[in-house]
Amino acid sequence: MEHTSAEDIKKHVRTYILVFVALLVLTIVTVGVSYLHLSIVPAVILALLIASIKGALVASYFMHLISEKKLVYFTLILTVVFLITLLSLPLLGFHDTIQ
């Protein structure tokens, strides 16, 4: 593991607290935005954007992805590519029909 010294860990602990606060704030923002009653498309985009930021924070700092090895990144990127495929192509199939 990269971080072995106690001082390193203490720095990490500070980061964890900061991230926690950020996540709380973003959660409040998520709920607040929903009260704006935007139309569906901007609402979805905004909600997913905020969720992605929160997710990125959890992944990068709690899961230490920000300092993770290439191999792990590669696997995750591959996964995301296939996920996007699974999310988008059936949608295309639903829209593009013989009608």
Place this chain on the structure above:
Amino acid sequence: MQNVATAPHHGESAHHEEHASFWRTYVFSVDHKVIGIQYMMTGLIFLFLGFTLMMLMRWQIAYPTKSIPGEWFTLLPGLIALISVVVGLMSKRKLTVLVGVLFGAIAWLVWSMVSDETLFPEGIMLPELYNSFGAMHGTIMVFLGVVPIAVGGFGNYVVPLQVGAPDMAFPKLNMMSYWSYFAGGVVMLTSFFVPGGAANSGWTSYPPLADIATTGQTIWLLGMVFLITSSLLGSVNFIVTIVQLRAKGLTFMRLPFFVWAQFITSFLLLLAFPPLEAAAVLQLMDRLAGTSFFLPSGLVISGQILDVSGGGSPLLWQHLFWFLAHPEVYVLILPAMGIIAEVIANNTRKPLWGYRSLVFAGVFLGFMSFIVWAHHMFMTGMGTVISTFFQTTTMIISIPSVIILSALIISLWGGSIRYTVPMLFAVAFLPMFGIGGLTGLPLGLAPTDIHLHDTYYVIGHFHYVVAPGTIFALFAGIYYWYPKATGRMMNTGLGKIHFWGSLVCMNGIFFPMLIQGLAGVSRRLYDGGAQYAHAQDVLQWNEFMSVSAWLLAIFQLPFIFNFFWSLKKGKAVESDNPWGATTLEWQTPTPPPHGNFVKVPEVYRGPYEYSVPNAPKDFLTQNTP
């Protein structure tokens, strides 16, 4: 070299510290070799069961109005059971007796079904039962037979050895993977005994039919959850083992192609199975909780509108199912290509042609396999944009397949070919896979698929790839690695009979399917097309195919006999490396002890250094300094 032990084929290590109990050594072992053999034996038995179901179906197809002679179909497994049990008792081999008992169970299952008047009124199979057999034949062969043997069996046994590791990265997880598979198999088998019988909506389980089908379908879904869990745990194990436990000097580009094939296969299993698991959850919810994920509004069944909330989409199931099931077919073929590569290199005494091409083609194939799935759905009303997309990706994916096949064929050129039994199967694999692959092309092109979709042509196509394709590769692997696992060679004469008989019979079964499919005969017809005018001209092939199938069964007898007889009576190997192979699995004692390598190996060269100029022998092992 190491002295050769004629030990039992389960790789026991009698010299280890504590004398572990029978259960710890053979049943709940964490040793990858024992687990590999467990997968192998369980898989072979399921393969035989799936084959038996098909043989019963083929009577129905060939003679839809004649009463089935149940005794003959029971005789085959019954005879094997009897011989196994007797031989096992006489030679005091508990596992041989166990295998005999399992064949006996198959015989009993067959007999109890064919003599059941409610299933075979006047000896003629009910259409519903035919559908069950069809669905279970596919399910058992793919998920309980071929993949467990190819990945669980060969992968588990050979991969840690070929990468120079003492075992898999997670031995306990490995054991859990096997038992999860076993549990899934048991669950699937129980479905035969519930009211309504086993799943009968095709191995593809399409809703709305599968949503409203009999109880067996729910059990099928639960069985799949166990099997998928087994696969997921196994694939994590394989990937970590290959990445992390490679011996010193064993870079990725020095890996035997068999390991690459298993590596790619594991990624396919890891990432493609979860959507099917999700779909299975959704279908279970539909069946058990009354949801309508896959049930459209206003669905009418037998004149009644179905009382569900509706709004669901049957197409959703198809997308999720085929998202797995297409990569699944590459799971079926990649390990096979890996085995063939090993056998060809070894029996031509020269390096494989185009190793880098093989690797890159394999990786590209794995990647592409995720974006072709809807070529199974061309007839669902897809528009031109999406059809064109999937047709294009499907045509592109044929390229790496052809590269791999070509590299393997070119590898024969200029070789000193030894026609050992494994090599016979490997050489035959090449044109058979070629036919399978070529017949896939009109299916992958949307316009021609309009005519061929859901006909016997499809069945012919995929059976060519799986039967004289993958299963031949599995046979090659068994004859090839048997001496390492047991210290004895399988009998060559029996092997040749097995080979030639299987080759001829398999072509006899599957080639006419292409003809019938082109004539428009649909698949999944319980009477083989007898009631359709357009089928009349090609109906005569049904009997021919059925007889070929039953003969194919007969030709497996020399193999089954050979497999068990050679354990004790096969010619003992004279060295740990009887085939003169270069890869690391042959540089261990025979059979390999717990921990595999006496000395931790170090690798100095690539995997196929055969006929190296100026070398003392016609091969240089990977770990010779």
Place this chain on the structure above:
Amino acid sequence: MQIPYTVAARPDTGLHNSKLGIWLFLASEVMLFGALFSAYILLRVAASEWPHGSQLLNVPLAFLNTVILIGSSVTMVMSWASLMMKDFQKYRRYMGLTILCGFGFLVVKGFEYGAKFSHGLFPSEDLFYATYFTLTGLHGLHVIGGIIVNLYFWGPGSRMWKTEPERFTNRVEVAGLYWHFVDLVWIFLFPILYLL
């Protein structure tokens, strides 16, 4: 017989075995939940009408649950950090808190489900409830799984700290990665189901 790199990292990959293993498993979980999200998207897009989540679901309770789960992620990573700082008692406290948060999440979920059931609203009601119950249900099962693993590492499994502290720390880290993932899924589930 020792399997190499169970504790120490392999030099060229920089990873120990279980770290790679858990990331691979999480990749498969991304595909699992991703497939369910994909199903949700398809069904909702194809539907002529679909209710707004906040009209039918309890947003305040879900907000509470979100805070609980995010909090549990912090306590989880703190439990690992405590082990890295060789403070076993702190580890136990943080892990205990994580487990409690997990139970808390389930209790709140229980209230939510109970409220729905008592109004006769089950998955069979319509596609909205079907997706709500299925997605949160599967997520809930993953929470239960995580709690069981964490309980093991808090209780009997923690004996390993005395004999193989590094290996135990690795295991807690790996369990933490799984737990964070469960939190991550909820971070997406919450707005998608409740706020859209």
